Amino acid sequence: MTTTTSIATHYEQFLELLTRDARVAADGRAAVPARYGERADPAGGSQPVVLTRDEWILNQIDLTLALGRLLTEDDVVVSAVPYELSFIGAEVDRVIEMVGASVISVGTSGTICPMPRLLGLIEQYEVTALVCSPSFAAELASLAASLGRRPAESTVRTIVCVGEACSTERLDRIGTAWAAKTSTLYGTPSTPTVAVACDHGALHLCDHRLRAEVRGGPRGELLLDGSPTGELVELWPADHRCDCGSTGRVLVPLGSAASAVRGPDGLVSALDVERIVFGHRRLAPHFACAVRDGTFHVTCAVAGPRTVDEDAMRRAIRSGIAEALGVEAEVTVVGVQDWSTATS
Numbered sequence: 001m002t003t004t005t006s007i008a009t010h011y012e013q014f015l016e017l018l019t020r021d022a023r024v025a026a027d028g029r030a031a032v033p034a035r036y037g038e039r040a041d042p043a044g045g046s047q048p049v050v051l052t053r054d055e056w057i058l059n060q061i062d063l064t065l066a067l068g069r070l071l072t073e074d075d076v077v078v079s080a081v082p083y084e085l086s087f088i089g090a091e092v093d094r095v096i097e098m099v100g101a102s103v104i105s106v107g108t109s110g111t112i113c114p115m116p117r118l119l120g121l122i123e124q125y126e127v128t129a130l131v132c133s134p135s136f137a138a139e140l141a142s143l144a145a146s147l148g149r150r151p152a153e154s155t156v157r158t159i160v161c162v163g164e165a166c167s168t169e170r171l172d173r174i175g176t177a178w179a180a181k182t183s184t185l186y187g188t189p190s191t192p193t194v195a196v197a198c199d200h201g202a203l204h205l206c207d208h209r210l211r212a213e214v215r216g217g218p219r220g221e222l223l224l225d226g227s228p229t230g231e232l233v234e235l236w237p238a239d240h241r242c243d244c245g246s247t248g249r250v251l252v253p254l255g256s257a258a259s260a261v262r263g264p265d266g267l268v269s270a271l272d273v274e275r276i277v278f279g280h281r282r283l284a285p286h287f288a289c290a291v292r293d294g295t296f297h298v299t300c301a302v303a304g305p306r307t308v309d310e311d312a313m314r315r316a317i318r319s320g321i322a323e324a325l326g327v328e329a330e331v332t333v334v335g336v337q338d339w340s341t342a343t344s
């Protein structure tokens with residue numbers, strides 16, 4: 001069987017399942033549940049999430065169309081996203097198969113395939129694309145460098161960042177570390193595909209199947225089909241079009257609502273802080289930011305040999321944040337080799 005035939009078969013199977021669900025809905029019966037997952041609640045517990053088969057397939061189709069513009073049948077893709085009790089891992093696997101590329105599912109637990117082993121797999125199987133969080137991509141690059149390898153000379157040419165809000169500035173630095181093209185996709189634990197990137201790097205809301213609103217908009221908590229997501233976003237008004245010409249509204253993820261602080265001009269997100277931080281060009285693409293007692297606690301890392309005055313850099317970043325955003329921040333600057341100890 002050729003690849004084209006097998007993709008066509010997948011699509012036919014999907015269409016058949018979708019029409020079957022539509023018949024069920026028309027009969028007034030409940031939609032068919034397809035997949036169980038869980039999401040964290042603000043109190044630190046977990047809540048069950050069930051996707052219907054219809055939702056599950058439509059999420060996959062939107063992601064397939066987006067990744068189909070980035071990947072080809074010749075790609076060997078590592079998926080280092082969460083699998084257990086979440087939707088994204090299984091979704092990315094299926095989507096890569098639909099595109100016709102090969103997949104190596106690594107997950108994020110680090111038990112069976114910790115990062116050093118993954119670096120070996122990337123070399124052995126000439127992996128061409130990574131789907132992972134921006135933090136994962138940054139740490140994998142610095143681990144490779146610390147082991148004497150050159151990530152920029154690896155076979156990896158595409159990195160799709162998921163699971164974490166990431167500024168263009170940090171994304172560019174990840175792209176430079178790997179000498180790879182970067183892209184992003186945005187989802188929540190309950191809806192794995194919420195927005196997909198266009199060629200201009202903007203995330204377009206999948207508004208043909210999702211009703212998105214922003215509480216107190218245009219910047220505020222994202223509500224999907226009326227339900228709060230705990231995620232802070234900016235949603236461009238419908239008449240503010242992206243240069244790519246798409247009519248889909250542009251969504252800018254800003255991190256979790258819990259990691260935002262009220263500043264003099266409104267909500268300040270961890271992403272706003274990140275943009276200021278990456279104005280400093282000596283920094284590695286590592287970034288951690290948490291809010292404690294209304295103050296941002298930022299950790300960043302110096303790339304290359306530690307010849308910079310870290311204390312001066314720390315003060316400069318701190319005052320840069322205060323000046324631009326009007327909020328306090330505690331800043332820690334470490335050498336990239338000390339990253340995991342500094343953030344664990």
Ligand SMILES: [Zn+2]
Nearest residue numbers: 198202242244
């Ligand atoms: Zn666009």
